[in-house]
Amino acid sequence: MRGANAWAPVCLLLAAATQLSRQQSPERPVFTCGGxxxxxxxxxxxxxxxxxxxPNSKCTWKITVPEGKVVVLNFRFIDLESDNLCRYDFVDVYNGHANGQRIGRFCGTFRPGALVSSGNKMMVQMxxxxxxxxxxxxxxxxxxxxNERGDQYCGGLLDRPSGSFKTPNWPDRDYPAGVTCVWHxxxxxxxxxxxxxxxxxxxxxxxxxxxYVAVFNGGEVNDARRIGKYCGDIAPIYVFNSFMRNELLIQFLSDLSLTxxxxxxxxxxxxxxxxTTTEQPVTTTFPVTTGLKPTVALCQQKCRRTxxxxxxYCSSDFVLAGTVITTITRDGSLHATVSIINIYKEGNLAIQQAGKNMSARLTVVCKQCPLLRRGLNYIIMGQVGEDxxxxxxxxxxxMMFKTKNQKLLDALKNKQC
Known part of the structure; x- marks a missing residue:
């Protein structure tokens, strides 16, 4: 049961919105599904x-501001069904109106900081x-x-031959909590x-x-591949090689606690x-396997780990411990979502994040070989496809994940391959 005082901020927000629209109508604004x-x-x-x-609704709002400007979106109130992975009820915010890069997904009562598009269009979908x-x-x-949005905003389109980008408040004080920035x-x-x-x-x-800071190979398209995710105090350095696109997306996100x-x-x-440079850069030439299609011959092999x-460890692209939370059989393969307990080797594996929870999608090419059961914990080693x-x-x-494996896995994380 929600307490009566929970309505106080809602009433204040409605009053503000009503005041803004009073010239057009004396009534409070009526919110419809999309627009x-x-x-x-x-x-x-x-x-x-x-x-x-x-229930069972899909609403889309397409926002356009004057040409040459960017869209700044501030959530004043949010209260959706809560889920660690935002799987049920959620709000997505995108750059552009079609095939845009998703800036963020939100649910529960987590209110993100200001969200800024790279152009004059933004799409919101609930x-x-x-x-x-x-x-x-x-x-x-x-x-x-x-370029004149003040310290509380960040992000935008960068298309000059050289330039800089920085967190809000830099260098005077710490970046604020609850901020999302996207530079394209x-x-x-x-x-x-x-x-x-x-x-x-x-x-x-x-x-x-x-x-964290996440770097994506690509721009507006939603299938841009994440190159890496970084935090701490060791600055990553990149020189991008010829297989990369001519667009990068850099996303910075801070939660509501420490900054x-x-x-x-x-x-x-x-x-x-x-x-050639004298400095040895960190490159992004991760090993990537091509997409693999199940064949009868492949799936007749003995299902046996060796x-x-x-x-x-070294021959695998990724190594993680996780709980299988969803499974679905399609085209002769098993498609599973794994909630990550710990990740020991990430490689180029695409990892989804919602709040403090991480998950990854895996394909068992021969649907029951090896067998993954929903609700159980596993240590999983595998390769990564182009997607x-x-x-x-x-x-x-x-193999099944047990706490006694933890010490060995922690040691392997520091192994030089």
């Missing part, structure tokens, strides 16, 4: 807000399942100049992007679950043939 919104500013909200949002549990959301959008770097078609962090200090965590100094990064465009944990999904072959090394 097309244009102009310098405005409000969007879930259908019927502040009443309970309807999806609910058959069961609802909350009063929805209300957010305000406004137009801002790309676009080079000419015949050039590459060199990226370097001069200073770097983001809340430390072994798996970068709380505050740190933040970072400043620099980029510049280079011709495709990079000159070797040991130690012996299979970033884990590939589990009949001879992949998989």
């Amino acid at each position: 097309i919104l244009t102009g310098e500013s405005g409000f969007i909200g879930s259908e019927g807000f502040p009443g309970v949002y309807p 999806i609910s399942d058959a069961n609802t549990a909350g009063n929805g959301f209300m957010a305000m959008f406004s137009a801002a100049e790309p 770097i676009v080079a000419p078609k015949n050039q590459l992007i060199e990226l370097k962090f001069e200073k770097f200090d983001v809340e430390r965590d072994n798996y970068c679950r709380y505050d 740190a100094d933040g970072f400043i990064g620099h980029y510049k465009f280079r011709p495709k043939k990079l000159p 070797g040991t944990l130690e012996g299979n 970033g999904r884990g590939k589990i072959m009949p001879n992949s090394f998989i």
Whole structure:
């Protein structure tokens, strides 16, 4: 049961929204399922807000501000069905109107910081399942100049031959909690992007679950592959090789707890043939396997793991311990989602994050070889396909995860392959 005082902030927000729209109508704003919104500013909200949002709905809002400006979205209130992975009811925010990079997914009562598009368009989409549990959301959008948004905002389009990007408040004080920033770097078609962090200090965590910087190979398209995720105080350095696209997306996210100094990064465009440098850069030439299709011959092999944990570590693209939370059989393969307990070797595996919880999608090429059962904990070693999904072959090394394995796995994490 929600206490009466929980409505106080909602009433205040509705009063503000009503005041803004009073010139058009004396009534309080009515929020419908989706819409097309244009102009310098405005409000969007879930259908019927502040009443309970309807079940089984999909609502899309397309926001356009004047050309040459960017969209800044501030959630004033959010109360959706809570789930660690935001699988049931959630709000997605995208750059652009179609095939845009997703800036973030939100559920529960977590209210993110200001979200900024890289151009003058943004799309917000809310999806609910058959069961609802909350009063929805209300957010305000406004137009801002790309380079004059003040310290509280960050992100945007970077298309000059060289430039810098930094966390809010840099270098005067720590970055704020609850911030999401997305920088979209676009080079000419015949050039590459060199990226370097001069200073770097983001809340430390072994798996970068709380505050982090993620770098994606690609831009607006939603299938851009994540190159890596970083936190702590060791600055990553990149020189991107010829297989990379001419676009990069850099995402910074801070949760609602600890913060740190933040970072400043620099980029510049280079011709495709990079000159040799005396400095040894960290490159992004991760081993990637091609997509594998199950065949009758492959799936008739004996379903038997070989070797040991130690012996299979270096030959595997990724190594993790996790709980199988969903399984579905499709096209002769088993598609599973694994909630990650610990990850010991990430490689190029695409990892989804919702709050402090991480998950990965795996394909068992021969659906029952090896066998993964929902609800059980496993140590899983495998390869990674071009789509970033884990590939589990009949001879992949998989075993039940037990606490006694933890010490050995921690030791393997520091192993030099």
